[in-house]
Amino acid sequence: MLGRDRFRLIHGEILPQFFYSLYGLIIGCERPLPFLPLSAATRADVTIRFAALENRQETPVALAGKFSIFADKEARFTSELGFAAAISSGRLITVEASPHLSQAGLHAALFGPAMGWLLFQRGLVPLHGCGVEVAGRLIAIVGHSGAGKSTLGRALVARGHRLVGDDQLLVDPVTTRVPPGMNVMRLWQDSAYRLGDGVSEEARIAAGYDKYYVDLGSPIPGDSLPLRLVLALGCDPSRDRPHYVPLNRQQGAAMLCNHVYQRPVAYSAGYAPAVLEWSTQVAVRVPVMALDRPDNFEALTDICEEIERLVAIEQGTPR
Known part of the structure; x- marks a missing residue:
C-alpha cells in the first residue's frame, strides 16, 4: 500500500495527490513515492510535479557541477541518467524524467541533489x-x-x-x-x-x-x-x-x-x-x-x- 489517493483539480485535470513527511516538511506529489514515509496531512510545504521543463532564455549566474543557477535562485539540475529538475522558491520541484528511469534512480536524484538545493532555498543547511x-x-x-x-x-x-x-x-x-x-x-x-x-x-x-x-x-x-x-x-x-x-x-x-x-x-x-x-x-x-x-x-x-x-x-x- 503506497497510500490513499487524494485528488486536486490542476489546470482542469484531476490528478491523484500523495502526501509524505520528510525533514519536518510535508511533501505533496501527484505520483506515489514509495521510499518516503506517508503523512495524513492534506496541505504541502513542498510540491513535486512532473512536467516538461520550460527553457530559460537568460544566462545562469553560476554553474556548479550539474547545476545551473539563475538570478532568482532557481536552480536547474540535469543528470545523464535521464532526470532534470527545476527547483524554485523552496516550495516547488518540477521534474522531467525519462520513462526508462527506475524508481530508485528517480528517488536518488529527486531526494538527493534536487531536495538538497530546495532546503538551501528554504534557509536550511x-x-x-x-x-x-x-x-x-x-x-x-x-x-x-x-x-x-x-x-x-x-x-x-x-x-x-x-x-x-x-x-x-x-x-x-x-x-x-x-x-x-x-x-x-x-x-x-x-x-x-x-x-x-x-x-x-x-x-x-x-x-x-x-x-x-x-x-x-x-x-x-x-x-x-x-x-x-x-x-x-x-x-x-x-x-x-x-x-x-x-x-x-x-x-x-x-x-x-x-x-x-x-x-x-x-x-x-x-x-x-x-x-x-x-x-x-x-x-x-x-x-x-x-x-x-x-x-x-x-x-x-x-x-x-x-x-x-x-x-x-x-x-x-x-x-
Missing part, C-alpha cells in the same frame, strides 16, 4: 551524513562519498539501534534537534550482503552502479531528536584499530562546514555565509570527533562498540 539513535542519543556520521558512513550506520542498526535518516540530516543550529528522514539506506551491494540485507534489481540506483536502496522495515522516530555527537569518518589503511580524535570548536566547525551537502554548489550561489554561521553554531553545541577507521569490514564491530561506549559515557555525564 543539510548535513551530508547518516543519523542513528544509539541508546536514546542521536549520532551523526559524516564523511565524503565512499567513506563508509551508511555502512557504519547500517551496522549500528543491526545491533538494535534506530535509523533517523541517511544521506541528508537537518540540524537546527539553536536547538540541535534533527527531524526524521527516510527509512531507507543507500548501500553498496557488498556491504548489504555482509550485513544480511538482500538487494533487488528494482532498488539499484543506476545501471552498472552497485549501490542499492535497502528498506530497513522498522519505523524511524516520529519526532525530532537532539544531536549529541558528530563523527567524521575517514579511512586509514595503516591502522589496525579505529582511532578517535576529539576536535575543538574551531576544528569542529571546519569539519561540519566541509561536510555540508552540495557545499560547492551552495557556495557558488552565495550561501557560504549561511553555511559558515550554521557550522559555527552547531560546533558550539555538539561535540565533533574525527574517526579514522581501518580499511577492512571486520573493524565495524570495534567501531560500533566504541560508539556505544562513548554514548554510555555521555549518558553518565551531567550536561
Whole structure:
C-alpha cells in the first residue's frame, strides 16, 4: 500500500495527490513515492510535479557541477541518467524524467541533489551524513562519498539501534534537534550482503552502479531528536584499530562546514555565509570527533562498540 489517493483539480485535470513527511516538511506529489514515509496531512510545504521543463532564455549566474543557477535562485539540475529538475522558491520541484528511469534512480536524484538545493532555498543547511539513535542519543556520521558512513550506520542498526535518516540530516543550529528522514539506506551491494540485507534489481540506483536502496522495515522516530555527537569518518589503511580524535570548536566547525551537502554548489550561489554561521553554531553545541577507521569490514564491530561506549559515557555525564 503506497497510500490513499487524494485528488486536486490542476489546470482542469484531476490528478491523484500523495502526501509524505520528510525533514519536518510535508511533501505533496501527484505520483506515489514509495521510499518516503506517508503523512495524513492534506496541505504541502513542498510540491513535486512532473512536467516538461520550460527553457530559460537568460544566462545562469553560476554553474556548479550539474547545476545551473539563475538570478532568482532557481536552480536547474540535469543528470545523464535521464532526470532534470527545476527547483524554485523552496516550495516547488518540477521534474522531467525519462520513462526508462527506475524508481530508485528517480528517488536518488529527486531526494538527493534536487531536495538538497530546495532546503538551501528554504534557509536550511543539510548535513551530508547518516543519523542513528544509539541508546536514546542521536549520532551523526559524516564523511565524503565512499567513506563508509551508511555502512557504519547500517551496522549500528543491526545491533538494535534506530535509523533517523541517511544521506541528508537537518540540524537546527539553536536547538540541535534533527527531524526524521527516510527509512531507507543507500548501500553498496557488498556491504548489504555482509550485513544480511538482500538487494533487488528494482532498488539499484543506476545501471552498472552497485549501490542499492535497502528498506530497513522498522519505523524511524516520529519526532525530532537532539544531536549529541558528530563523527567524521575517514579511512586509514595503516591502522589496525579505529582511532578517535576529539576536535575543538574551531576544528569542529571546519569539519561540519566541509561536510555540508552540495557545499560547492551552495557556495557558488552565495550561501557560504549561511553555511559558515550554521557550522559555527552547531560546533558550539555538539561535540565533533574525527574517526579514522581501518580499511577492512571486520573493524565495524570495534567501531560500533566504541560508539556505544562513548554514548554510555555521555549518558553518565551531567550536561
